[in-house]
Amino acid sequence: VLCTGNEKLSTIGQDLERLGVPVLFLGSLFERAEVKDLLALLSVLVDRRAMGLLRIACWPDFTTSFSDVAAIFEHLRAAEHSPGSWLKHVDAIPTVSDAGRQALSKLAIALSGFDQTASPWTVLATLLLDRTRIAARFGASEDLADRTRGIAIWQFLNFMRVQPIGSGLPITRMLDRVRRLVRLGDDRDLRQLPAAAQHLDAVRLMTIHGAKGLEFGGVHMPGLNSDTIPRTPPAPPCPAPDGMIAGAEGSALEAYRAGQAEEQECLFYVAQSRARDRLILYAPTEKSNGHSRPLSPFLDRLGSALTRRSVVPTRQLPIAAEARGVELVIDGRLRFGAPQIALYESCPRRFFYTHVLHVGGRRTTTAFMHLHEAVRSVVKTVIASDLPVTEQELTDRTDTALAGEGLGEHGYRAEFRDLALAMLRFFLSGRAGAIAEAPVAVSIILGGEEILVEPDEVLMRPNGVRAVRRVRTGHMRSAESKDVGAAALVLAVKQAYPGAVAELVHLSDGEASELSLSDRELKGRTDKLSKFLGDIRTGRFPAEISSRTCPNCPAFFICGPTPDGPLQKKFA
Ligand code: SF4
Structure with a gap:
């Protein structure tokens, strides 16, 4: 399967796996379910609220019901614990069921001896190889999807072995690094399948660029629509000055566009010429809102060699784990x-x-967030007292609030103070x-x-x-x-x-x-x-998955499936 971009490939790869079609494709390593499971597990050792339990509770080794997980969250909110330490005292959490206690005791044994200072590689290698049968199960499985999962975990363990030296807790540092890599799209090397996996008999997914020089019996190419290929890229933010490009006709922008159009034609040529026997091109003709979606003009160039057929999918795509509903029982x-x-x-x-x-x-929380908190607290006092505030009172209150937020001795204290005062003066001017x-x-x-x-x-x-x-x-x-x-x-x-x-x-x-x-x-x-x-x-x-917002989301490592069973809630 050849696509123009990695994001589309990831979606198609996940959809094919859900349909039970074996694929040879890792996609974004840190967004794969089995790798996210491991990231969630590590996060439990450094996260007071133990959010990662949501995913761990879905593992066959530690299956825990949703109501038990919710009871633990409630317990952790009410009491002060160092991260992960609660696992030693699960018996003392009154509302957890016997089955939940058993599953969590197994988790406690699997993680025993590790705390927030542990090395992530040691934790996972010990857990996967010594204390559970997880690695053994993947290793012994004949199922290709399991083998791809095993490859992803192996790739992830290799990534963790070599972490840059730095200060702070090793697991937290590693988790922050993962967020950074995904945010910057700098995880491309980790998407490559190792050479040892190339012989596996499965559908390969790759970008058209990545397929250069390769040939396959059959090639499937989705997205043959006018808004996909040829793609019209946005104008460059900093185009070359007119007349600078030697031999170009027209303005620099026209030369840029002509170059892009030529590149799109080359891309289409590369894609179709990868097929030895069969080339299957796909294009939806309707958008989700019912409007029609035009076909790519490139299709007409294939002339009579192209057999056109209208296809209605016969198989329903199984619902993704994160799209499944939650069994909420709401009181009131x-x-x-x-x-x-x-x-x-x-x-x-x-x-x-x-x-x-x-x-x-x-x-x-960053120093900048503390600055905003300080401003918020002064705003609240102004609203609550409803008395005119003099400039002297404003600076005094601001200094006290900044000190209260731990910024009294900060290296940028003067800049933070100026920013805070500017915001607060604007606030007061609106009330004049x-x-x-x-x-x-x-x-x-x-x-x-x-x-x-x-x-x-x-x-x-x-x-x-x-x-x-x-x-x-x-x-x-x-x-x-x-x-x-x-x-x-x-x-x-x-x-x-x-x-x-x-x-x-x-x-x-x-x-x-x-x-x-x-x-x-x-x-x-x-x-x-x-x-x-x-x-x-x-x-x-x-x-609502987005490569821009998800890496910054607090739930990034746990976003996905939820445990089985009903979840009781009261909101009012
Ligand atoms: S923004 Fe939404 S989809 Fe993205 S990680 Fe957070 S919860 Fe998940």
């Missing part, structure tokens, strides 16, 4: 804050980890001449479920306009003024403050923007809110 109505429901809009799975399981929050009113939380009921909107402040301006404001210390996200969180604020203002305006204030931008949603937009967002609440109730939390 749902109740979520507007920012929480906005997270469901960006990634339902992340919402699930953060606001249903309460394990997904960020755990590493206005009378502050006590903000009240507004409850919006949709389909029997509840969304709670808590404005940060309400100001009556000298011109008689009341402003209901949400104050954030950071920058405004591109879609923030139109997301469901903004819509919830507008709905709350209409309900509890008729005639008032809703405002989003972003102190890092130094901007306050009035929210304006047309009736149609507001209706669309309200329908979306209702749908999201319905999806949450039925346990639908699909993962």
